[in-house]
Amino acid sequence: MRATDQFGYDLTISSVEAVPHWNAAVTAFLAHGKDTPQHLEKTLEIAPDFALGHACRGLFCLLLGRKELVSTARECQVIARKTLDHSAHSERETAVVDALQDWLDGWPSRSADRLDTALRRAPHDALLLKLVHAIRFVLGDSTGMRRSIESVLPAYDPAHSAYGYVLGCHAFALEETGEYEMAERAGRLGLDHANDDAWGLHAVAHVHDMTGRAEEGIGWLEARPDRWAHCNNFGFHVWWHLALMYLDRGDADKALALYDSEIRKDRTDDYRDISNATSLLARLEIEGVNVGARWEELALLSDKRAEDGCNVFADLHYLLALLNGGRRMGSERLLNSLRSRSIGQGDLGHISQTAGLPTGLGLEQYRLGNYASAFHLLSSARRELPTIGGSHAQRDVFERLTIDAAIRAGLASEAEDLIKDRVRRRGAPDRFGEQRLETCEKMQRASKIMLNEGLRAVPA
Structure with missing residues (x-):
């Protein structure tokens, strides 16, 4: 039978009683609400042959980047496809089912393209818009998002x-493409219309980060904790942003306190939670902070995910945990997995080859203390790094490690070039960049003194 969703589009669904639960699931998905799975489960319980619901569940599973959920996504695809084959469905519903198949075939980029085509034909469908946004985020395609x-x-x-x-x-797409003033205006306005829009709230926090306004960012988030209290684990990520701002202010103790009380409040192995934790610890260690035994917990969880092979962004953060937690065999297994995928087909093969493997090898060399090799490997992948997904702020940990490797290797000129390019990309200097630029200048002055023939001792 036919029903209509909250955006005015047709749904092919066996019971109208399921529609309110479906609408609630979509709204919760838009708000990053922790109750999204419950609403979706109730929808499918009432309407077990709801193809669009099963297809979305499959896409949600793939977005989570967990190996065991790939089989669940395949099951969703089988059910959805079987339902399509037995009854007429709208072009929009069919597109979502086909997009799930695209990703299962190894091409999330094609999945996003297909959904974009459907979105242009159904422009009021915010579900399609958010699905495209999420997939392009995983691909690091900020231009495509916008x-x-x-x-x-x-x-x-x-x-x-x-x-x-x-x-x-x-707002987030504008921020990731460097339109910071427009992004901040859009994010603030969005919250006026949806006060639980944690994504928009965090987009404004990104602007504060990228424009070097840590104090304003701290005030922005600390005044609005209720805006992400409803969230799934995305809430941990918002706390992570607050910790970064305290670190930029020079308050490492506060950043560590937030790590313990909020960021790792639930010690999950979700790759997004692992990435929050590992990237914060790595930043702290670059600043000379002793993080104690915190790496061990992350390394133990990451060891079990070393061969997931679903998401290069996840892999590199698992690798950070394994290397810093002293799990050599786990690190080797993960790097071997990246090597295998780098010769494979699909989006994941290309990303592994051009960005994942060289970055992973660079992280390994950094941990071994081979800083020149680390710098060359990390910098070789730098231009391709956005393809691993995530945001500029999330990937900045690899930028910092590359700069730190150059400085430790005595490559002051190369480090200075990276720092200045980082400022151009971000829009403003921050404490990390300013301090490292000062270090580079001192190194270069010292080098000039060492090479000054006029200052050499004259033989008697």
Whole structure:
């Protein structure tokens, strides 16, 4: 039978009683709500042959980047496809099922392209918009995120139930493409229309980070903890942003306190939680902070994920934990997994080859103390690194390690070039960059003194 969702589009669903639960699941997904799975489960319990619901569940599983959930996604695809084959469905619903198959075939980029095509034909569908946004985020495709949203943005106004969430997505895409003032305005406006839009809230926090305004960022987040209290583990990520701002202010103790009380409050092995933790610990150690035994917990969890092979961004953060936690065999298994994938087909093969493997090998050399080799490996992958996914702020840990490796290897000129390029990419200097630039200048002055023939002792 046919029903209509909250955005005015047809649903092919066996019971109208499932529709309110479906609408609730979609809204929770837009808000990064922890109750998204419960609403979706209730929908499928009432309407077990709901193809769109199963396809979305499959895509949600793949977005989580866990090996065991790939088989669940395949099961979702089988059910959804079987339902499509036995009854007529809308073009929009079929596109989501086909997009799931694209990703299962190894091409999340094709999945995003297919959903973008469907979105242009159904511009008011915020579910499609958010799915495209999420997949392109995993691919590090900030330009694609922005293009996707702006192609349908005129279809949204305050009367649309998802207007605030759409503005939050636009804010993030603007921030990731360097339009910081526009991003901040969009994020703030979005919260006026959807006060639980944690994504938009965090987009504004990104602007504060990228423009070197740590104090304002601290105030922005600390005044609004209720805006992400409803979140799934994305809430831990917002706390991570607050810790980064305290670190930029020079308050490592506060950053560590947030690590213990909020960021690792639930010691999950979700790759997003692991990435929050490992990247913060790595930043702290670069600053000379002793983080104690905190690496051990992360290394133990990451060892069990070393051969997941679902997401290069996840792999590199697992590797940080394994290397710093002293799990040599786990590190080797993960690097071997990257090597195997680097000769494979699909998006993952290309990303592993051009960005994942050289970065992973660079991290290994850094941990071994071979800083020149680490610098050359890490810098060789630098231009391709966005393809691993995540945000500029998340990937900045690898930028910092590359700069630190150059300084430790005595490559002051190379480190200075990286720091200045980092400032250009970010939009403003921060404490990390300013301090390292000062170090480079001291190294270069010392080098000039050492090479000054006029200062050499004259033989008697």
